[in-house]
Amino acid sequence: MPKTRKLTLMAMLTALSLIVFVIEAQIPAPVPIPGVKLGIANMITLVAMLVLGRREAGLILLVRIILGSVFAGGVSALLFSIAGGALAYAVMCLTLKSFPEKMLWAVSILGAAAHNAGQLAVAIALTKTAGLLVYAPVLIASAIVTGAFTGLGAMYLTRAVKRLDKRA
Amino acid sequence: MNMKMKKWIAIFAAIFLVCIGAFALLRHFGMQGTVAVIRVDGEVYEKINLDTVTVAYDMEIRTEFGYNKIHIEPGSISVTDADCRDHICIRQGTVAEAGVPIVCLPHRLTIEIEGGYIDA
Known part of the structure; x- marks a missing residue:
């Protein structure tokens, strides 16, 4: 992929992930359980990993997290975002090669679970309330549902982006 | 659908059910506390x-x-x-x-x- 093309695609994916992140933050939580959300922005991280590479995906994620906390959330949310994002990124990097492209949803589930684990750890550290650990099972269950959804979305999105790339 | 796909669907489905069950139990059978x-x-x-x-x-x-x-x-x-x-x-x-x-x-x-x- 030519350099300019790569840079443009990275910029576009960053903007896209920021938009979905900000929009998702406005949607009221469907269940009264802190930390349960779709995580659509993670779709973009996965697409970037597959189309551009892990390093580029990491950069896009970093910029999205920092800008995301500027537009929605604030400093407190930044801590949660970094912990969740970094863990999810690490787990997805490690597991991406272990699954075929058709099973991207499994990678996404593992990433979502890692994200929720990171956020729960920050929540327990900040509030010093160990009792929050009872939310762990429900956060894992929610990661399985939302991770599968965003993973499937990322798979189809990746195919579409690769098709476009071939045509160009 | 290949074996690996089926295996992982089963694993995640099992974890999902166990987690939902565990949370329901925690919620409905709370410990004594005042x-x-x-x-x-x-x-x-x-x-x-x-x-x-x-x-x-x-x-x-x-x-x-x-x-x-x-x-x-x-x-x-x-x-x-x-x-x-x-x-x-x-x-x-x-x-x-x-x-x-x-x-x-x-x-x-x-x-x-x-x-x-x-x-x-």
């Missing part, structure tokens, strides 16, 4: 023995993180008003047993019911 511990930013803000409460009352908590109104009744506690963004703390409802704590993450506030002792 002391509500309210924490803000990791510090104990207030401890209330819910067994000694005879008349329901409200308590307003205003901190640098935001505002929450706590409703205390004989034997139970809930958040009834807050200026946080998601209002998850209000929607978590009333708790009366130790088990699942109420949490308002934007305000770093948690309400947890602990055993019948005060170690303040």
Whole structure:
């Protein structure tokens, strides 16, 4: 992929992930359980990993997290975002090669679970309330549902982006 | 669908069911507890023995993180008003047993019911 093309695609994916992140933050939580959300922005991280590479995906994620906390959330949310994002990124990097492209949803589930684990750890550290650990099972269950959804979305999105790339 | 796909679908489905079951159990079979511990930013803000409460009352908590109104009744506690963004703390409802704590993450506030002792 030519350099300019790569840079443009990275910029576009960053903007896209920021938009979905900000929009998702406005949607009221469907269940009264802190930390349960779709995580659509993670779709973009996965697409970037597959189309551009892990390093580029990491950069896009970093910029999205920092800008995301500027537009929605604030400093407190930044801590949660970094912990969740970094863990999810690490787990997805490690597991991406272990699954075929058709099973991207499994990678996404593992990433979502890692994200929720990171956020729960920050929540327990900040509030010093160990009792929050009872939310762990429900956060894992929610990661399985939302991770599968965003993973499937990322798979189809990746195919579409690769098709476009071939045509160009 | 190949074997690997089936295997992982089964694994995730099993984990999902176990987790949902575990959370339902934790929620419905809470342990005995009477002391509500309210924490803000990791510090104990207030401890209330819910067994000694005879008349329901409200308590307003205003901190640098935001505002929450706590409703205390004989034997139970809930958040009834807050200026946080998601209002998850209000929607978590009333708790009366130790088990699942109420949490308002934007305000770093948690309400947890602990055993019948005060170690303040």
